[in-house]
Each structure stands twice: as C-alpha cells, then as structure tokens.
Amino acid sequence: MPARKFSNKSPHLQRALILYILKKGKLYVKPQLHFFYIISDEFFEDFPDPYLKENKEENRPNYYCFKSENDEIFWMIPVSSKIEKYKKIVEYYESHGRKCIKVFIIEIAGREMALLIQDMFSVTEEYIVHELTVKNIPLKLLDTSQIKAIEK
Numbered sequence: 618m619p620a621r622k623f624s625n626k627s628p629h630l631q632r633a634l635i636l637y638i639l640k641k642g643k644l645y646v647k648p649q650l651h652f653f654y655i656i657s658d659e660f661f662e663d664f665p666d667p668y669l670k671e672n673k674e675e676n677r678p679n680y681y682c683f684k685s686e687n688d689e690i691f692w693m694i695p696v697s698s699k700i701e702k703y704k705k706i707v708e709y710y711e712s713h714g715r716k717c718i719k720v721f722i723i724e725i726a727g728r729e730m731a732l733l734i735q736d737m738f739s740v741t742e743e744y745i746v747h748e749l750t751v752k753n754i755p756l757k758l759l760d761t762s763q764i765k766a767i768e769k
Contacts, residue, residue, distance in 0.1 A: 634690045646744055648691050651758045653749035656693060662742035670736055672694045679749045681732055681758065683768055685739065694737040695732050695769070703731035723763050726751055730765060 624730060632681060661669060670678050680693035697703060703720045710717035719735040748755040 622699045644707055647743050648682050649680060649748075649757075651764060652682055652683055653696065653756045653758075654682050654693070655749060656680055656740060656748045657744050657746045660740060663744075666738075667749070670733075675733060676723055681767070682745075683764075689741055690739045691742065691745070694736055697733055698728075698730060700731055704735075721763075723758065723760070723767075725758055725760075726756060734767070756764045 666732060679696045681696055683692050683694070684690075685692055700722065706720050707717040707722060710719075719733070721732040721734055723730055723732060750756065758767075
C-alpha cells in the first residue's frame with residue numbers, strides 16, 4: 618500500500634500549543650478537544666477488557682478525543698483506516714432505512730478514517746501518552762458539522 622501523503626496546507630493540521638500537567642511528580646499531556654491521541658499501554662493493563670481495541674506498543678490505534686461533563690474524564694473514540702470494511706457497515710444500515718450509530722466516516726488531512734463510536738471508552742489524562750501528529754503538527758478535527766454529529 619503506498620504511503621499516505623499529507624499536505625501542510627490541510628485545514629485539519631493546525632499548529633497547537635501542547636499543554637502539559639504535572640501531577641504527582643509526573644508530566645502528562647493535557648488533552649484538548651477534537652484532537653487525536655495515543656493511549657498508554659498501561660491503560661490496557663490496568664483495565665483489561667476483551668472488547669477494547671488492542672494497543673500496539675503506544676503506536677496505534679489512534680483515538681479522537683471529546684469531553685464528558687466531568688472535567689477529569691475524556692472520551693476516546695478509536696480510529697480505523699479500514700474504510701471499506703466500515704463503509705459496508707454504514708451502507709448496510711442505510712439500505713435498511715436506519716442511521717448507523719456505530720461508525721462515523723470522516724475525511725481529515727486528505728484521507729478518510731472511520732471513528733468506531735461503538736468502541737469508545739473513557740480515560741483520565743494520565744493515560745494519554747501524546748497527540749497524533751502529521752509532519753510534527755497535531756491533528757485536529759475542525760469541521761463543526763462532523764464534530765456535532767459525532768458528539769450526539
């Protein structure tokens with residue numbers, strides 16, 4: 618499969634100030650809404666769950682971040698690049714006159730991604746390792762209509 622190319626001119630790539638928090642003598646990334654992050658392997662060890670996507674050595678999958686009403690909890694939605702697989706699921710629901718609430722397909726930084734709503738989970742900031750970057754720029758979802766649809 619050819620390497621995916623990202624353009625620095627993409628509206629989804631936005632320079633951002635990366636905030637850190639010092640908590641109990643450790644430095645943590647301060648999550649920002651609508652950015653994409655990597656979750657620590659430690660989270661999956663502390664909360665073993667066969668239904669969570671398997672972490673690949675703090676490399677993937679990536680997760681879309683949005684906020685809960687609780688200031689200390691962040692919701693993470695796994696991101697998949699297996700677009701054809703998830704488009705079929707969406708098409709199946711739509712062909713039966715129903716809206717698919719399990720998967721949401723977005724286009725960001727010039728490529729399509731599937732947000733796996735069905736697999737979202739909550740974390741606290743100490744389990745967030747770092748933000749997903751493209752050419753050293755943190756990836757952020759900027760399309761407000763997509764953000765509203767995801768967070769319904």
